[in-house]
Amino acid sequence: MGAVARMSAMIVDLLFPRGCAGCDRPDAVLCMNCRRLFHQQVERPLPAVAMGRWFACGWYRGAARHAILSWKDHGDEECDGPFCEMLYDLAHSCGLFDTLHDGMSYDKPVLIVPAPSSRQSVRQRGRRHMMQLAGRLARELRRARLSAKVCNALESRGVKRRSVQMRGVAQRSRRLRGHVVVRPGIDLRGVPVVLVDDIITSGTTMRRCVEALQQAGATVVTVLALAYTPAGRPAREEGHSSSAV
Template identity: 40%
Template structure:
């Protein structure tokens, strides 16, 4: 894993030496994620999320245009320089939803920020857990605003799944994920579950099946989920 990361970093360095990078969304020269593309992530989409305390989840924007391009460049083409701009997008979504107030309402003593799991094959192919820096930044942001928050990789995926963004019914995705997402108690071994809640972070919501399975898995482990957050949601027909 470390070797893959070094090779990826070397590739980025060589690329930037040979040709200046462009914006991940629109390819504007010398930008990581330009102002206009960052602004495209400010069209909050809410969706029903049964099983959460809030009753809903949210995404920062619909999954199309420059939003889609930027996420694909970051997620599947190794553009790690987008980690911080997209973490900022997620932090801004937290503030838009006034998550701090929801936490206070629920009288939570410990809030876990949990990334949705990727399959082992996806982690291997990318050479990293791409949601980790986003979840960590959200946790840090909550801490700065007085919430006792902690990043926790509390969910794992035990078998390979197909690419997250593809046409499939919610029922088929739920069936495919059944039993695949597991709770890892070692991730929160120092915490008291009955005083803990969670927020789940993901990149793209398609049918919502993955998020609902994550919510159910944590709830079964005795950790209620406050809400779910994502960078984007695929447009609904």
């Protein structure tokens, strides 16, 4: 950033100070209280992956939910930094680094694969919001002397409605059946993959992604997400809706 851009940013901050994305506390992108909400590790069994479980930083409710929505659907890109840190911390605490160092045998780079967004969602947001988080995790793995890179390997075809706008697990499953696919020309045979997502709801999106990756020959190590909300227990907060794809 040049001197003029830095000065402009300082003036904007002085005139229009931002609030925390979670609770609107002044002068913070994500305050310490809200950051703590993303250090409440949630995990559930997922036998299909190498680690046998998926992991989330915290629960999708209250200020944590508000922060994710501000980042994901309302263009608060300053949250990229804190959320990258949260996912990195989760990768350490859940044992992913140890698993990749000592618990698996593989001879190809680890791919960090973001769960796919529908084309409509990408157009509305103006970006693929999970790519920043996937990129940071790949960089941290490389710093830990692991060969890793980001790969936008999955795409969502023909999906029109957001998964958390659907009420039941069966409805979400029908919505995604056959619509999550590996992009043409990507060879995943024998490749270890870590799938990353923003929100896990029913787990349907996650399982469809894992299935598509495995059918292409990948070994899915685990799934990491920012937050988890159990299906059938939607977070109630006026004025917001969320999406898992």
